[in-house]
Amino acid sequence: MDLMLSDTQEMIRDGARRLLADTLDPDMVREVEASADGVNAEIWAQMAELGWTALALPEDIGGGGAGLVDLCLLGEELGRAAASTPLVATAGFAAAFLQAVEPTALTRSMLSTLATSDAVITPALADAAGRDERSAPASVLTETDAGATISGAKAMVPCASVAQVLLVSLRASDGEAAVVAVDRDAAGVRWARHGATGGDPLFHVEFDNVSVPAGGVLARGRAAQQAIDAGLDAAAVLATAEAVGCCEGMIRLGSEYASNRQQFGRVIGSYQAVAHRLADMRINTDACRLLVAETAWLLDQGRDATLEVAGTKVFANEVMVDMVHAAHTVHGAIGYTTEYDLQLYTRRARAFCLSHGDTDAQTERAAVALGL
Amino acid sequence: MEFEFPAEAEQFRAELRAFMDAELPEWWKGLFHDDDRIYPFTREFCMKLAERDWLTMSWPVEHGGVDADVWRQMVVREEMWAAGEPRGPQYMSLNYIGPMLMDFGTADQQERFLKPMAGGEVMWCQGFSEPEAGSDLAALSTKATDADGCFLVNGQKIWTSYATAADWCLLLCRTDPGERKHQGLSMLLVDMNTPGITVRPIDSMGGPKEFNEVFFDDVEVPYDCLVGPRGDGWRVAISTLAHERVGAALHARVKVLLDALIEYATTTKDENGQPLALRPSVRSGLVRLQARYRAARLLCYRIVSAMAAGVANDVDPAVSKVFSSELNILIGNIGLDIVGARGQLTTGDGLAPLDGLMNDHWVHSIPQPIAMGTNEIQRNIIAQRGLGLPR
Numbered sequence: 001m002d003l004m005l006s007d008t009q010e011m012i013r014d015g016a017r018r019l020l021a022d023t024l025d026p027d028m029v030r031e032v033e034a035s036a037d038g039v040n041a042e043i044w045a046q047m048a049e050l051g052w053t054a055l056a057l058p059e060d061i062g063g064g065g066a067g068l069v070d071l072c073l074l075g076e077e078l079g080r081a082a083a084s085t086p087l088v089a090t091a092g093f094a095a096a097f098l099q100a101v102e103p104t105a106l107t108r109s110m111l112s113t114l115a116t117s118d119a120v121i122t123p124a125l126a127d128a129a130g131r132d133e134r135s136a137p138a139s140v141l142t143e144t145d146a147g148a149t150i151s152g153a154k155a156m157v158p159c160a161s162v163a164q165v166l167l168v169s170l171r172a173s174d175g176e177a178a179v180v181a182v183d184r185d186a187a188g189v190r191w192a193r194h195g196a197t198g199g200d201p202l203f204h205v206e207f208d209n210v211s212v213p214a215g216g217v218l219a220r221g222r223a224a225q226q227a228i229d230a231g232l233d234a235a236a237v238l239a240t241a242e243a244v245g246c247c248e249g250m251i252r253l254g255s256e257y258a259s260n261r262q263q264f265g266r267v268i269g270s271y272q273a274v275a276h277r278l279a280d281m282r283i284n285t286d287a288c289r290l291l292v293a294e295t296a297w298l299l300d301q302g303r304d305a306t307l308e309v310a311g312t313k314v315f316a317n318e319v320m321v322d323m324v325h326a327a328h329t330v331h332g333a334i335g336y337t338t339e340y341d342l343q344l345y346t347r348r349a350r351a352f353c354l355s356h357g358d359t360d361a362q363t364e365r366a367a368v369a370l371g372l
Numbered sequence: 373m374e375f376e377f378p379a380e381a382e383q384f385r386a387e388l389r390a391f392m393d394a395e396l397p398e399w400w401k402g403l404f405h406d407d408d409r410i411y412p413f414t415r416e417f418c419m420k421l422a423e424r425d426w427l428t429m430s431w432p433v434e435h436g437g438v439d440a441d442v443w444r445q446m447v448v449r450e451e452m453w454a455a456g457e458p459r460g461p462q463y464m465s466l467n468y469i470g471p472m473l474m475d476f477g478t479a480d481q482q483e484r485f486l487k488p489m490a491g492g493e494v495m496w497c498q499g500f501s502e503p504e505a506g507s508d509l510a511a512l513s514t515k516a517t518d519a520d521g522c523f524l525v526n527g528q529k530i531w532t533s534y535a536t537a538a539d540w541c542l543l544l545c546r547t548d549p550g551e552r553k554h555q556g557l558s559m560l561l562v563d564m565n566t567p568g569i570t571v572r573p574i575d576s577m578g579g580p581k582e583f584n585e586v587f588f589d590d591v592e593v594p595y596d597c598l599v600g601p602r603g604d605g606w607r608v609a610i611s612t613l614a615h616e617r618v619g620a621a622l623h624a625r626v627k628v629l630l631d632a633l634i635e636y637a638t639t640t641k642d643e644n645g646q647p648l649a650l651r652p653s654v655r656s657g658l659v660r661l662q663a664r665y666r667a668a669r670l671l672c673y674r675i676v677s678a679m680a681a682g683v684a685n686d687v688d689p690a691v692s693k694v695f696s697s698e699l700n701i702l703i704g705n706i707g708l709d710i711v712g713a714r715g716q717l718t719t720g721d722g723l724a725p726l727d728g729l730m731n732d733h734w735v736h737s738i739p740q741p742i743a744m745g746t747n748e749i750q751r752n753i754i755a756q757r758g759l760g761l762p763r
């Protein structure tokens with residue numbers, strides 16, 4: 001048992017913090033949010049250049065040979081900077097999904113692309129008509145002698161406008177689930193950005209008779225479900241790490257504000273009603289970070305960590321909803337303005353609680369894993 | 373990072389559990405119960421642990437320990453707390469009174485007091501709190517004045533746990549007037565058999581003997597029972613309290629209760645023949661508790677990891693204490709809701725679910741946010757020292 005970061009891990013964390021401090025300020029975050037793509041493309045490219053986005057991929061394909069634990073350190077730094085990148089979609093979901101399916105020439109080449117470039121591969125799972133990523137898809141895969149096509153509509157697809165490849169979950173004609181890789185540029189793919197609270201750009205994506213290249217069906221039935229679960233679990237843990245970074249942002253702003261703002265002739269941080277809310281944010285943020293690290297470590301060891309992934313998400317959802325409002329309370333009216341930076345973090349944190357498995361969905365998974 | 377105990381620590385855990393299964397009597401329900409057999413039993417139990425080198429194993433060899441690895445020591449803390457602390461009051465000597473003597477005691481004091489502690493023979497109590505000095509400990513007024521070649525102690529302590537059984541008392545008192553209230557305090561080692569000491573048990577929700585008032589009336593304490601510099605007792609006390617907070621494995625009991633609740637919920641059916649475990653509120657409650665149990669455990673391990681790496685700070689123990697004690701409250705309440713109306717029946721009543729386990733835990737969870745420095749004080753520490761907020 002050792003909960004201290006290794007020297008290498010500290011280097012990853014400090015390096016990321018320095019890069020982000022040098023290249024990203026809150027005004028740029030606002031610009032990116034208002035842009036069509038909604039991602040910090042330059043930062044993503046730099047991180048890929050430095051090998052950070054491929055940190056957890058195996059060394060023999062050009063990856064860093066580290067693990068999700070290390071990727072989560074990076075995620076937390078992105079969260080602290082309120083950066084929007086495809087990290088969760090690509091290094092989280094796609095990398096884990098592609099390593100969980102039966103390897104083919106196509107999956108190998110996609111993985112090595114991920115390991116050596118800033119390519120974006122993103123999941124398109126939640127049907128426009130469904131509730132979330134794990135709901136049975138209504139979009140269909142039609143297979144004939146002439147080839148396969150897909151049709152349907154997906155909601156809340158992250159980073160679709162900058163993606164090269166979409167990993168789409170579908171219902172095959174035999175009623176089984178299937179996951180297909182299609183080029184985002186293929187004929188018949190159309191996308192439009194959702195209006196959404198959080199930081200990550202989400203898209204509505206339509207597939208109108210899009211033809212699937214040979215070998216494009218990556219998994220079917222149970223195997224497809226399991227690979228989706230592997231991808232979603234890695235994504236949920238990494239997203240929680242990013243959300244922990246957002247909480248750190250809230251704590252930093254709150255502590256600074258409470259140390260300076262005076263009312264009734266006293267600095268408001270000397271009022272315990274204020275100080276104790278910040279202390280509670282510290283406690284719950286630390287708890288989340290440790291849960292993320294342990295869960296990522298279990299996944300890195302190849303253990304079944306359904307209980308830990310789901311339980312961590314349930315806990316993070318619960319405490320982060322509280323933290324968002326505690327942070328706003330501490331700031332008074334100023335925190336509600338767009339000019340002040342707090343909203344960059346609180347919007348992201350609140351959206352996080354609804355993404356990657358909401359509380360009900362993850363509670364149910366954890367309950368089953370607990371034997372209930 | 374590494375999230376597993378070393379294999380040898382886990383093997384030790386198995387050995388320790390087997391030993392405890394053999395040694396804990398049928399009637400044993402935990403330290404905080406009203407039963408005259410408890411204190412004598414804990415003394416015997418500690419002596420048996422000492423025979424196996426398991427009592428003070430984290431101590432250095434020169435003081436009767438075996439310099440055991442911190443994780444082995446964590447195993448002991450967890451297994452003992454999970455079983456209702458069969459070491460009795462002696463966990464205090466092992467975790468912080470002994471280490472305090474190693475830090476501040478003279479060679480003679482170490483020779484005289486550490487050996488019996490390591491042998492499991494002696495019980496101590498902690499005489500810090502007073503009626504007018506709780507969170508504001510330095511406001512205490514029990515005085516030790518100079519008499520004929522010794523101190524003469526007068527005053528009153530309160531909430532002193534285990535004072536009816538204790539052989540010795542770690543007494544924080546005022547020896548000298550100080551300019552500020554943190555000055556002029558001293559730490560004394562007081563033989564509880566000294567004439568002039570009166571112990572009066574205070575009936576509490578947890579039983580008639582959980583804590584006590586201790587009166588000192590012209591109690592003679594030899595000068596060689598002063599630990600650390602005279603007038604600098606505050607520094608000694610602070611270091612003692614820091615060891616105290618690190619010693620707690622409050623999460624370990626939560627695991628026992630959680631396992632019992634899962635078993636209960638999966639095997640108990642409601643009036644429609646459905647297991648309680650199928651109720652959404654029960655599923656949600658147990659899942660929340662399980663995640664929080666993991667977090668409490670990791671927050672505790674973080675302190676130990678930092679200590680082992682030589683980078684301990686005083687904020688992490690405060691974070692851990694608040695989180696774990698509030699989790700103990702939460703599991704008491706969720707647990708009572710799961711067992712339902714009969715949850716209010718007490719241990720020993722044939723109809724009490726889980727033989728009153730949840731009710732018993734609920735009662736004993738009440739003081740957890742208060743004892744060892746209240747959670748409000750811990751939050752002050754986190755805010756001021758952790759976040760840099762003004763006082």
Ligand SMILES: Cc1cc2nc3c(=O)[nH]c(=O)nc-3n(C[C@H](O)[C@H](O)[C@H](O)COP(=O)(O)OP(=O)(O)OC[C@H]3O[C@@H](n4cnc5c(N)ncnc54)[C@H](O)[C@@H]3O)c2cc1C
Pocket residue numbers: 272497498499500501505506507508530531532533534583739742743744745746747748749752
């Ligand atoms: C079961 C049990 C066993 C104990 N055993 C021992 C023992 O063996 N030896 C011993 O010496 N003591 C013991 N204590 C005493 C314990 O250390 C004190 O109860 C504790 O320090 C709090 O003091 P108090 O009870 O006087 O509460 P107070 O200090 O009066 O506090 C009352 C309330 O006011 C709050 N408060 C006080 N000051 C502040 C502040 N500055 N900011 C915000 N809130 C504040 C507290 O948090 C609390 O909520 C024990 C207590 C319990 C419950």
